[in-house]
Amino acid sequence: MEKRETFVQAVSKELVGEFLQFVQLDKEASDPFSLNELLDELSRKQKEELWQRLKNLLTDVLLESPVDGWQVVEAQGEDNMETEHGSKMRKSIDIIYAITSVVLASVSVINESENYEALLECVIILNGILYALPESERKLQSSVQDLCVTWWEKGLPAKEDTGKTAFVMLLRRSLETKTGADICRLWRIHQALYCFDYDLEESGEIKDMLLECFISINYIKKEEGRRFLSSLFNWNINFVRMIHGTIKNQLQGLQKSLMVYIAEIYFRAWKKASGKILETIENDCIQDFMFHGIHLPRRSPVHSKVREVLSYFHHQKKVRQGVEEMLYRLYKPILWRGLKARNSEVRSNAALLFVEAFPIRDPNLHAIEMDSEIQKQFEELYSLLEDPYPMVRSTGILGVCKITSKYWEMMPPTILIDLLKKVTGELAFDTSSADVRCSVFKVRCFKLCKSLGHILELVDNWLPTEHAQAKSNTASKRRVQIHDTRPVKPELALVYIEYLLTHPKNRECLLSAPRKKLNHLLKALETSKADLESLLQTPGGKPRGFGEAAALRAFGLHCRLSIHLQHKFCSEGKVYLSILEDTGFWLESKILSFIQDQEEDYLKLHTVIYQQIIQTYLTVCKDVVMVGLGDHQFQMQLLQRSLGIMQTVKGFFYVSLLLDILKEITGSSLIQKTDSDEEVAMLLDTVQKVFQKMLECIARSFRKQPEEGLRLLYSVQRPLHEFITAVQSWHTDTPVHRGVLSTLIAGPVVEISHQLRKVSDTEEFTPPEHLSDLPPFSRCLIGIIIKSSNVVRSFLDELKACVASDDIEGIVCLTAAVHIILVINAGKHKSSKVREVAATVHRKLKTFMEITLEEDSIER
Numbered sequence: 001m002e003k004r005e006t007f008v009q010a011v012s013k014e015l016v017g018e019f020l021q022f023v024q025l026d027k028e029a030s031d032p033f034s035l036n037e038l039l040d041e042l043s044r045k046q047k048e049e050l051w052q053r054l055k056n057l058l059t060d061v062l063l064e065s066p067v068d069g070w071q072v073v074e075a076q077g078e079d080n081m082e083t084e085h086g087s088k089m090r091k092s093i094d095i096i097y098a099i100t101s102v103v104l105a106s107v108s109v110i111n112e113s114e115n116y117e118a119l120l121e122c123v124i125i126l127n128g129i130l131y132a133l134p135e136s137e138r139k140l141q142s143s144v145q146d147l148c149v150t151w152w153e154k155g156l157p158a159k160e161d162t163g164k165t166a167f168v169m170l171l172r173r174s175l176e177t178k179t180g181a182d183i184c185r186l187w188r189i190h191q192a193l194y195c196f197d198y199d200l201e202e203s204g205e206i207k208d209m210l211l212e213c214f215i216s217i218n219y220i221k222k223e224e225g226r227r228f229l230s231s232l233f234n235w236n237i238n239f240v241r242m243i244h245g246t247i248k249n250q251l252q253g254l255q256k257s258l259m260v261y262i263a264e265i266y267f268r269a270w271k272k273a274s275g276k277i278l279e280t281i282e283n284d285c286i287q288d289f290m291f292h293g294i295h296l297p298r299r300s301p302v303h304s305k306v307r308e309v310l311s312y313f314h315h316q317k318k319v320r321q322g323v324e325e326m327l328y329r330l331y332k333p334i335l336w337r338g339l340k341a342r343n344s345e346v347r348s349n350a351a352l353l354f355v356e357a358f359p360i361r362d363p364n365l366h367a368i369e370m371d372s373e374i375q376k377q378f379e380e381l382y383s384l385l386e387d388p389y390p391m392v393r394s395t396g397i398l399g400v401c402k403i404t405s406k407y408w409e410m411m412p413p414t415i416l417i418d419l420l421k422k423v424t425g426e427l428a429f430d431t432s433s434a435d436v437r438c439s440v441f442k443v444r445c446f447k448l449c450k451s452l453g454h455i456l457e458l459v460d461n462w463l464p465t466e467h468a469q470a471k472s473n474t475a476s477k478r479r480v481q482i483h484d485t486r487p488v489k490p491e492l493a494l495v496y497i498e499y500l501l502t503h504p505k506n507r508e509c510l511l512s513a514p515r516k517k518l519n520h521l522l523k524a525l526e527t528s529k530a531d532l533e534s535l536l537q538t539p540g541g542k543p544r545g546f547g548e549a550a551a552l553r554a555f556g557l558h559c560r561l562s563i564h565l566q567h568k569f570c571s572e573g574k575v576y577l578s579i580l581e582d583t584g585f586w587l588e589s590k591i592l593s594f595i596q597d598q599e600e601d602y603l604k605l606h607t608v609i610y611q612q613i614i615q616t617y618l619t620v621c622k623d624v625v626m627v628g629l630g631d632h633q634f635q636m637q638l639l640q641r642s643l644g645i646m647q648t649v650k651g652f653f654y655v656s657l658l659l660d661i662l663k664e665i666t667g668s669s670l671i672q673k674t675d676s677d678e679e680v681a682m683l684l685d686t687v688q689k690v691f692q693k694m695l696e697c698i699a700r701s702f703r704k705q706p707e708e709g710l711r712l713l714y715s716v717q718r719p720l721h722e723f724i725t726a727v728q729s730w731h732t733d734t735p736v737h738r739g740v741l742s743t744l745i746a747g748p749v750v751e752i753s754h755q756l757r758k759v760s761d762t763e764e765f766t767p768p769e770h771l772s773d774l775p776p777f778s779r780c781l782i783g784i785i786i787k788s789s790n791v792v793r794s795f796l797d798e799l800k801a802c803v804a805s806d807d808i809e810g811i812v813c814l815t816a817a818v819h820i821i822l823v824i825n826a827g828k829h830k831s832s833k834v835r836e837v838a839a840t841v842h843r844k845l846k847t848f849m850e851i852t853l854e855e856d857s858i859e860r
Contacts, residue, residue, distance in 0.1 A: 004038060008046055011053035011102075013060050016095060023098040035102065039109050051106065051118040058099050058122055065092035067132040093137060100126055100143045107150050123151055124158055127165050145169050145185075152189050163192030171209050178218050180225075187224040190231045198236040207239065214243060215250045220261045230268035237280045244285045251302045259305050263312030271320070286313065287330045294338040294350045307352065314357045328362040335360070339380055344389035351384050351392050355399030359407075378415055385422045390433035397423055397439040408455075413492035424499055455496070456517050462493035463524040463554075464545030490546055494553045497521075501560055511568050522561055522579070528554035529586060532613060536594055536606050552612050559583060559620040566629055577629060580620065584641055587617055592648045600650075611653050614645060618657040625664040632679050635665050639686045646693055652701065652712050658694060659719035662687050663726045666736070684731065688739035691723070695743055699750070702777045713780040721784045728791050741798035742807070744785065745820075748778035749808060752816035768819050770826055782820060786827040796824070796833035800840050811848055817841050 010018040026035040042050065065088055103122045110116050130144045148166035152159045166189055174182035193210075196203050210232055219225035233240050247262060254262070270281050293310050296303040317323040331353075338350030354360070358381075361373055381403065384396025400419045404411065423440055430436040500510040511518070531551040546554050559580060566576035574581075591613055595603060603610075621638050624630040630638070642658055665687055669680050702709035724740065731737045755775050759765050768774055771783055785795050799817060802808045808817055818841055825834045 004042055004046060007038060008042070008050050008053065011050060011057055013057060016057070019057075020094060020098050023101050026101070035105050036108070039102075039105055042109070044111070044114050047106070047109065048115050048118070050102075051116060051122070054099050054102060055118040055121050055125075058096065058125055061092045061095050061099075062125070062129070065089055067129045070132065070134050093140060096126075096129075097140045097143060100140065100147055104143065104147045104150060107147070107154055107156075110154075110156070120157055123147060123156075123162060127158075127162050130165055130169065141169070149185060149189055152192055160192075160195040163189055164195050167192040167195075168206065171206070171213075174218075175209060175212055175216065178216075180218065180222055183219060183222055183228065184224045187228045190228050193232065193235055196235075198239060207242070210239075211242060211246045214246050217258070220254075220258055220265075226261055226265050227268065229265045230272065233269035233281060234273060234277055237276055240277065240280045241284055244288065248288075251305050254305065256305055256308060259308035260312055263309040266309065267312060267316060270326075282326065282330060286326075287334070290330060290353070291334055293353055294334060295346055296349070298345060298349070303349075310353060311356060317357075325362045325364060327357060328360050331357065331360050336380070339383075344387075344392065347387065347389060348391040348395055351387075351395040351399065354380065354384075355395060355402060358399070358403055382419065382422070385419070385427060390430075390436050393427060393430070393433070393436045394439040397427060397436065416492055417495050420495055420499060424502070456513055456521065459493040459496060460517070460520060460524060463490050463521075464527055490554070491550050494550055494557060497525075497557050497561075498553070501557065501564065507564065511564060515569075518561075518565060522558065522565065522576075525554050525558035525561065528552075528558060529583075529590075532609060533590055533594075535609055536591070548609065552609065552616070555613065556616045556620075559616060563620055563624055563629065566624075567627065570629065574631075577624070577634065580624065581634065581637065583617060584621075584637060587613065588641060588644060592644055596648050603650075607651075610649075611651070614649065614654055615657065618642075618654055618661065622657060622661045622664060625661065625668055628668065630668070632683060635668070635683060636686065639665070639683075639690050642690050643693060646690075646697055652698065655694060655698070655712065655716050656719045658690070659716060659723050662691055663719065663723040666723070666726045667730060669730075681735070684734070684736035685739075688736045688743070691740055692743045695747055699747055699777060702751070706776065710776045710780075713777065717780065717784060721787060724784060724791060725788060728788065728794060732794065737794065738798055738801075741795055742802060744781055744795065745799055745802055745808075747781055748774070748820055749813055749816045751775050751777045752819050753812045756812050756815055768823055771823050774819065774823060778820070782823055786824060789831070792824060792827075793831055793833050796821075796831060796837045800833070800837040803837065803840050803844055809844075811845070814841055814845055814848070 006018075007022055009015065010022060012019070022033070023035070025031045025033040039047070039050075070089055070093075099122065103119060103126065106116075106119055110119070126144050127148055130141065130148070133141050133144070145166050148162035148169075152163035152166060167186070170182055170186040170189070174186055193206075196206060198207075213219045213225075213232075214229060216225075219229055233243060266281070266285060270278065270286065273281050289306050289309050293303070293306045296306060313323060313327065317327060335350055335354060338346055339354060341347050341350070354377075359374055359377055361370060365373065381396065381399055384392055384399060387393050387396065400423055404416060404419060408416075427436055428440040430440075500506045527545050528551045531546045532555060535548055535551065545551075562576045562579040562583075566574070566580075569575060591610055595610060621630070625635060625638070638661065642661065645654060646658075665683065669683055698709060698713060701712065724744070727737055727740050752775060756765075766773075771779055771786070774782060785791050799808075799820065803814070803817060808814060818838075821834055821838050821841065824831075
């Protein structure tokens with residue numbers, strides 16, 4: 001009690017020394033005296049007396065030492081502080097500092113029932129002298145500023161004056177000292193700005209300092225600084241425009257990494273604004289960024305920074321209410337126009353923003369209006385892929401990747417199919433632009449490895465199972481409903497599986513998926529076999545799972561996937577190769593037997609199905625042999641099955657594939673080290689038999705339909721030449737080599753002999769001089785043979801052997817052999833072998849003539 005009274009009484013001109021001592025003790029941490037505790041214990045009467053004494057003491061000090069003279073004393077230097085006047089000023093400042101400390105501490109103990117008029121007058125006086133304090137008196141300045149801030153925060157009378165003072169002082173000091181503490185204190189009283197009249201001249205200096213804050217890195221990087229800057233947008237509409245102009249002028253000099261902070265400032269300002277201020281922020285700031293994002297040249301150093309600002313808003317639309325509607329409204333008058341602009345760079349810029357902001361929609365629209373709007377945007381996306389400017393197409397590709405990966409489950413399958421086909425089927429081979437092709441390559445693995453298990457699960461759900469119910473095969477129109485939750489059709493799953501299998505990087509990601517999921521996918525694709533059987537056996541019937549096109553596609557993917565899995569897991573044996581072998585057995589037992597049992601008219605209705613099944617199977621088998629996965633047993637089964645196909649199926653759509661298979665097996669027989677010589681000989685003998693059977697079938701077609709047969713033979717010249725060359729290169733002077741050459745000899749000999757027998761008058765008989773003089777079948781075969789000098793020599797050796805062994809006998813057949821020799825001799829690969837085979841034929845003809853003359857003599 002005695003100490004409290006002593007303290008109150010010490011606040012006087014006479015006992016000022018004791019007063020200063022009390023305040024000093026409070027500042028010393030080691031002393032138990034606490035000014036705050038003492039003030040809290042004072043009665044109402046004591047507090048009111050204390051505040052009156054503080055006001056009286058402050059008034060007396062300022063009367064004795066007016067602040068006007070303090071600036072003069074400081075200007076005269078430290079030496080003048082030693083004078084009586086300087087010493088008096090120093091003491092006055094110490095007393096004012098002590099008074100300020102007590103006044104500041106008193107703010108927290110004010111009660112509304114108390115009379116604190118004297119305390120208010122102290123605050124007004126201290127606020128008034130703050131501007132006049134010398135720069136050297138930082139401690140007193142800081143104390144008075146703290147008092148002004150605290151008074152403002154308490155909302156006490158005259159807070160506007162103290163708030164304005166504190167605001168200006170802290171604002172100025174934050175720009176000078178660049179310390180975070182001042183920025184934080186300024187943020188605490190940011191609403192004091194609204195006490196300033198924007199239109200008054202006195203606010204000019206404040207405007208300049210505030211605009212300077214927007215180019216201050218310290219303000220931009222600090223959280224409280226960004227909050228403060230955002231709050232400034234609400235001061236005045238015209239100031240919003242000044243802020244935006246200042247930021248735009250400084251964009252070039254700001255680091256790109258700071259743009260997210262700049263965007264945050266705008267976004268917070270937009271979120272807090274309303275009325276005309278909100279309208280100005282949207283139209284003069286955000287929409288201005290949109291306009292420049294579309295129309296600024298890419299080479300401009302500001303373009304990428306503007307895009308960063310807009311990106312921030314795009315990313316906020318999913319987490320902040322109202323952003324989506326705002327983007328839709330502000331983009332509407334400029335984005336769609338930009339996408340149709342004549343300037344290709346403008347279109348490209350607009351495409352970038354469109355893709356990033358997709359979908360641009362108003363969530364308040366009704367469902368029908370929403371669907372229409374999204375449909376329009378998907379059509380715009382498709383248009384990007386067809387734009388004549390490569391940069392726009394590249395942007396469209398990246399957009400398709402991003403949008404399809406994000407909205408995969410919600411997009412109708414027809415839209416997805418169209419977009420993916422356009423990208424992977426056309427733009428991947430865009431000959432006009434390497435950048436476009438490169439863009440396709442970049443997006444091939446779009447987050448594929450990370451999200452492959454989300455994707456396989458979807459694909460699995462989209463594919464029919466063994467117990468699947470019938471599904472409609474009616475193709476939906478290319479309409480878009482972003483909210484569409486109807487089951488997606490299997491066609492989409494097949495498109496995506498094919499996309500994954502076709503491209504190496506994607507395939508690698510797919511095959512790295514869990515084995516169980518891959519097996520399940522393989523099983524789901526295998527259901528296509530049952531659907532294909534159903535389609536063949538039931539005219540006009542509807543399969544349970546896949547439609548016709550989808551079933552054929554799924555069957556092909558099933559075969560391909562089984563081989564990729566065999567290649568990956570080949571160390572575990574023929575686990576997946578056996579699946580392809582089972583497919584071959586299914587082809588034999590179900591498809592070929594069906595073809596054999598049906599009438600020709602009925603088969604014509606299903607030609608596409610069974611031909612594509614056979615082509616798919618042979619293509620995959622060819623690849624199996626080519627990469628070395630097919631062992632001797634697999635190859636023998638394949639050759640036997642090929643004989644079955646030739647015996648059963650009419651038409652020769654498979655000939656090119658079969659020749660490729662024969663070539664691959666011929667070459668692989670040298671590589672397969674595990675096979676015995678007997679197995680290899682048996683395999684090659686079968687190769688020769690298949691080749692002979694195939695050539696016999698083609699020859700028969702020549703006799704029945706010469707024009708179709710000729711087209712067929714010309715279409716298979718490449719694979720036929722490659723097969724003959726392979727046999728020549730790898731198996732010279734072996735049974736398969738001789739057997740193939742013998743077959744090649746037999747065809748032309750038979751055809752030429754048949755032509756010779758039609759000659760009734762010897763005058764019509766003209767020996768051929770050129771290849772073109774031979775009949776069509778012979779012309780094609782001999783034309784292939786004479787392409788290689790080595791093949792020519794081997795062919796002539798075999799022809800000589802055939803003549804010598806009487807495999808070719810009779811005057812007509814020997815004459816046919818002479819025709820072949822004449823054509824070969826007229827070609828570019830002349831050989832000494834020609835004379836040898838000619839001599840052998842001559843001897844045979846001479847012998848034949850002698851026998852004929854002898855028989856005639858006997859008859860006579």
